[in-house]
Amino acid sequence: xxxxxxxxxxxxxxxxxxxxxxxxxxxxxxxxxxxxxxxxxxxxxxxxxxxxxxxxxxxxxxxxxxxxxxxxxxxxxxxxxxxxxxxxxxxxxxxxxxxxxxxxxxxxxxxxxxxxxxxxxxxxxxxxxxxxxxxxxxxxxxxxxxxxxxxxxxxxxxxxxxxxxxxxxxxxxxxxxxxxxxxxxxxxxxxxxxxxxxxxxxxxxxxxxxxxxxxxxxxxxxxxxxxxxxxxxxxxxxxxxxxxxxxxxxxxxxxxxxxxxxxxxxxxxxxxxxxxxxxxxxxxxxxxxxxxxxxxxxxxxxxxxxxxxxxxxxxxxxxxxxxxxxxxxxxxxxxxxxxxxxxxxxxxxxxxxxxxxxxxxxxxxxxxxxxxxxxxxxxxxxxxxxxxxxxxxxxxxxxxxxxxxxxxxxxxxxxxxxxxxxxxxxxxxxxxxxxxxxxxxxxxxxxxxxxxxxxxxxxxxxxxxxxxxxxxxxxxxxxxxxxxxxxxxxxxxxxxxxxxxxxxxxxxxxxxxxxxxxxxxxxxxxxxxxxxxxxxxxxxxxxxxxxxxxx
Amino acid sequence: xxxxxxxxxxxxxxxxxxxxxxxxxxxxxxxxxxxxxxxxxxxxxxxxxxxxxxxxxxxxxxxxxxxxxxxxxxxxxxxxxxxxxxxxxxxxxxxxxxxxxxxxxxxxxxxxxxxxxxxxxxxxxxxxxxxxxxxxxxxxxxxxxxxxxxxxxxxxxxxxxxxxxxxxxxxxxxxxxxxxxxxxxxxxxxxxxxxxxxxxxxxxxxxxxxxxxxxxxxxxxxxxxxxxxxxxxxxxxxxxxxxxxxxxxx
Numbered sequence: 001x002x003x004x005x006x007x008x009x010x011x012x013x014x015x016x017x018x019x020x021x022x023x024x025x026x027x028x029x030x031x032x033x034x035x036x037x038x039x040x041x042x043x044x045x046x047x048x049x050x051x052x053x054x055x056x057x058x059x060x061x062x063x064x065x066x067x068x069x070x071x072x073x074x075x076x077x078x079x080x081x082x083x084x085x086x087x088x089x090x091x092x093x094x095x096x097x098x099x100x101x102x103x104x105x106x107x108x109x110x111x112x113x114x115x116x117x118x119x120x121x122x123x124x125x126x127x128x129x130x131x132x133x134x135x136x137x138x139x140x141x142x143x144x145x146x147x148x149x150x151x152x153x154x155x156x157x158x159x160x161x162x163x164x165x166x167x168x169x170x171x172x173x174x175x176x177x178x179x180x181x182x183x184x185x186x187x188x189x190x191x192x193x194x195x196x197x198x199x200x201x202x203x204x205x206x207x208x209x210x211x212x213x214x215x216x217x218x219x220x221x222x223x224x225x226x227x228x229x230x231x232x233x234x235x236x237x238x239x240x241x242x243x244x245x246x247x248x249x250x251x252x253x254x255x256x257x258x259x260x261x262x263x264x265x266x267x268x269x270x271x272x273x274x275x276x277x278x279x280x281x282x283x284x285x286x287x288x289x290x291x292x293x294x295x296x297x298x299x300x301x302x303x304x305x306x307x308x309x310x311x312x313x314x315x316x317x318x319x320x321x322x323x324x325x326x327x328x329x330x331x332x333x334x335x336x337x338x339x340x341x342x343x344x345x346x347x348x349x350x351x352x353x354x355x356x357x358x359x360x361x362x363x364x365x366x367x368x369x370x371x372x373x374x375x376x377x378x379x380x381x382x383x384x385x386x387x388x389x390x391x392x393x394x395x396x397x398x399x400x401x402x403x404x405x406x407x408x409x410x411x412x413x414x415x416x417x418x419x420x421x422x423x424x425x426x427x428x429x430x431x432x433x434x435x436x437x438x439x440x441x442x443x444x445x446x447x448x449x450x451x452x453x454x455x456x457x458x459x460x461x462x463x464x465x466x467x468x469x470x471x472x473x474x475x476x477x478x479x480x481x482x483x484x485x486x487x488x489x490x491x492x493x494x495x496x497x498x499x500x501x502x503x504x505x506x507x508x509x510x511x512x513x514x515x516x517x518x519x520x521x522x523x524x525x526x527x528x529x530x531x532x533x534x535x536x537x538x539x540x541x542x543x544x545x546x547x548x549x550x551x
Numbered sequence: 552x553x554x555x556x557x558x559x560x561x562x563x564x565x566x567x568x569x570x571x572x573x574x575x576x577x578x579x580x581x582x583x584x585x586x587x588x589x590x591x592x593x594x595x596x597x598x599x600x601x602x603x604x605x606x607x608x609x610x611x612x613x614x615x616x617x618x619x620x621x622x623x624x625x626x627x628x629x630x631x632x633x634x635x636x637x638x639x640x641x642x643x644x645x646x647x648x649x650x651x652x653x654x655x656x657x658x659x660x661x662x663x664x665x666x667x668x669x670x671x672x673x674x675x676x677x678x679x680x681x682x683x684x685x686x687x688x689x690x691x692x693x694x695x696x697x698x699x700x701x702x703x704x705x706x707x708x709x710x711x712x713x714x715x716x717x718x719x720x721x722x723x724x725x726x727x728x729x730x731x732x733x734x735x736x737x738x739x740x741x742x743x744x745x746x747x748x749x750x751x752x753x754x755x756x757x758x759x760x761x762x763x764x765x766x767x768x769x770x771x772x773x774x775x776x777x778x779x780x781x782x783x784x785x786x787x788x789x790x791x792x793x794x795x796x797x798x799x800x801x
Contacts, residue, residue: 107691114691116617178615211564218561259645316578325627327642402657475631487660
C-alpha cells in the first residue's frame with residue numbers, strides 16, 4: 001500500500017494525517033465531556049493510527065518507474081475489504097434491531113442499545129458503510145478500465161476512501177451516544193457533514209480528472225451514472241444538512257429548515273438518496289459488470305440514454321410522495337405522485353435493457369451463480385421500482401404509509417437489488433483484481449446466492465403481510481361506525497411477522513459472512529495466475545489490451 | 552439528431568456534469584422554493600406559543616433517542632386517522648420545529664396530539680417500563696432518563712441558536728432559560744411564576760416525574776410529550792372535512 005507511494009507522497013500523506021490528528025485534538029479540547037469530545041478522540045486516533053501505518057513503511061523502497069503503466073488497484077482492494085466489514089456490521093445491526101421489535105428486552109435496559117439509537121447504525125452501516133464503500137471501490141475500478149487510464153492521483157483515492165470511512169465511523173459511533181439530527185438517512189451531525197463535503201469534493205475532482213485522462217473519446221455509460229451519483233449526492237447532502245450548531249464545542253445543531261419546508265427538503269433528500277446513492281451508482285455497476293460477466297454488449301445504447309436522463313430528471317420530483325395526506329400543500333403531493341408514476345418508464349427501460357443484454361446468455365445465468373446474482377438484482381430492481389410507483393399513488397399510499405409495507409418495499413430494493421448487484425459485482429471483480437483464476441469456492445457462491453434469495457423473500461413477504469394487515473386494521477370500521485381495532489390490536493398482530501422478518505434478515509447476514517469468508521480465502525489460498533500484462537492502462541507505450549465492454 | 556447531440560455530450564465531462572446539474576435541479580426548485588413564498592402554505596395561528604426551555608430540552612431527548620423512528624407526529628387528512636388521533640395536523644403546528652418530526656413509520660401510535668391524553672404519572676411509568684402499563688408493547692424501556700440529571704446550563708445557548716433561525720425567543724426568555732426549565736418542573740418554587748408569565752397561562756407547570764428536588768431528563772421528555780398538539784388550538788377550529796380513504800373492506 002504505502003510502498004506504492006514515492007517519498008514525497010508519503011510526506012504529503014503524513015502532513016494530511018497529522019492535520020487530521022490535530023483537528024481531532026482540537027475537537028477533543030473544545031468538546032470536553034460533550035460527545036463532540038469523544039469524537040475528537042476518535043478522529044485523533046484515526047489520524048494518528050494511519051500516520052503510524054505510513055511511518056512503519058516510510059523507509060521502504062520507492063515504487064518502480066513503471067508505476068504509471070499499471071492501474072491503481074490498492075485502494076480498490078482495501079475498499080472491498082471495508083465494504084464486506086460494513087456489510088457484516090450493518091446487517092448484524094439490522095438483525096438485532098429486527099429482533100428487538102419482537103423481543104424488546106434485547107435492548108438490555110441500557111440507553112445506547114435501544115431501537116431508536118440502533119436503527120440509524122443499521123441504516124448508515126448498510127447504506128453508507130456497505131453501499132458507499134462498494135460504490136467508491138467499484139467506481140475506482142470501472143473508471144480506470146473504461147477510460148484505460150490510471151486514477152489521477154496517488155493520495156487522493158486513499159483520502160476519499162478512508163475519509164469517507166471516517167465519516168461513517170463518526171456517524172455510527174455518534175448514534176450510540178445519541179448524536180443525531182433526526183433526519184432520516186442524514187442523521188450525522190454538522191462536523192461529520194462538513195467533513196463529508198471535503199471528502200466528496202475530492203472524490204468529484206479525482207473522478208473528473210481521471211475521466212479527463214481517458215483514451216476513449218466517449219465517456220462510458222457506467223461513468224455517467226457514477227458522475228450523477230457524485231454530483232447530485234453533493235447537492236442533496238449540502239442543502240439537507242444546513243444547520244446551526246448550538247456552539248462549536250457541542251455536537252448538537254438545529255437544522256435551518258422548519259416544519260413543512262423541512263419535511264419537503266428532508267424527503268427531497270431522502271428519496272433522492274435512494275435515487276442517486278442506491279440507484280444511480282448501482283446502475284453504474286450494472287452497466288459495467290453485467291456485460292463483463294455475461295460477455296455480451298449492452299443491448300441498447302438508446303435505451304441507456306433514455307433511462308439515464310429519465311432517472312436524473314424525474315427522480316428529483318418524486319420525494320413528496322412520502323408526504324401524501326400530510327400538511328404539505330396538495331399541489332406538491334400531486335406533482336410527487338405524477339412524477340413517481342412516470343419514473344416507471346426510465347426504471348423499466350434500465351431493467352429491460354439489462355434483461356435483453358442477458359438474452360442469449362441464459363445458460364450462463366443458469367450455471368454461473370455470480371451472473372445469477374446480477375440477474376436477480378435486475379429482477380428485483382424492476383419489481384421494486386414498479387412497487388415504488390404503485391405506492392406513490394395517493395389512495396394506495398393512504399393504506400401503505402406508516403406501515404411495514406414501506407419497510408418491505410425498501411428492503412426489496414436494498415436486499416434484492418442493491419446488495420445483490422453489489423455481491424455480483426464483487427464476485428466478478430475480486431478474481432480479476434487479485435489476478436486469481438476463480439473464486440476460492442464456487443459452491444460457497446451458490447450457498448450465498450440461495451441464502452440471499454431465501455432471506456430476501458422471507459423478509460419481503462413478512463413485511464408485505466404485516467404492512468397490509470396493519471394498514472387494513474387501522475381503517476376497519478365496525479357495523480356501528482366505530483373503529484374496529486385499537487392500535488395495540490394491530491401491534492399484537494405484527495409479532496409473528498416481526499419474528500419471520502428477523503429470521504429472513506439473519507439468513508441474509510449469514511450469506512454476507514459466507515461471502516466475506518470466500519473472498520478472504522480467494523485472496524489467501526488461490527494462486528495468482530492471471531496474466532498481469534493483459535490488464536493495464538493505455539499509456540501510449542504498452543498495447544492497450546484492456547477489455548472494455550461495448551457501448 | 553438527439554442521438555448525435557448526445558454523442559457530442561458524451562465527449563465532454565464538464566458539459567455532461569453541467570447537464571446533470573441542470574436536469575436534477577428543476578424538480579427541487581419547483582417543489583421547494585414556492586413553499587417559502589406562497590403564504591397559504593403555513594396557516595395563521597395567533598395563539599401559537601413557543602416551546603419552553605424544558606419542552607425544548609425534552610424535544611432534544613426525543614430526537615436523541617430516535618423516538619421518531621417509531622412514532623409519527625403527523626395526523627393525515629383521513630377519516631380513520633382523525634377519529635383515532637384527533638384533528639389532522641396543520642403546517643402551522645410545526646412551524647417552529649427545527650427539524651420537523653413528522654416521522655415516516657408507526658411501530659407505535661402517532662403522537663401529534665398525545666399532550667394531555669395521559670397523566671404525567673402514566674408517562675413516567677410507561678417510559679420507565681412500557682410493559683408495566685401496556686403488557687403487549689414492544690417499546691424499549693427508558694428507565695435511565697429518570698436517573699439522569701438534565702443539563703440546563705447551556706439552554707440559553709439552545710434558545711439563542713433557535714432564535715438565529717427565526718424562532719421568536721425574547722432576550723428575557725434566553726436569559727431565564729435555565730431557571731424556567733427548573734421552575735416548570737417545580738410548581739411551588741419561586742421560578743414557576745416566570746414560566747407562565749413568559750410562555751402563557753396554558754403552560755403546564757408540574758412535577759412531571761414526581762420529584763421536584765432534581766430536574767431529570769424524564770421531566771423534560773414528559774413535559775415535551777404533554778405539550779404535543781397543544782401549542783395552538785388552530786387545528787380544532789379548522790372545519791375542513793377529512794377524506795374517506797377508499798376502503799376495500801366495507
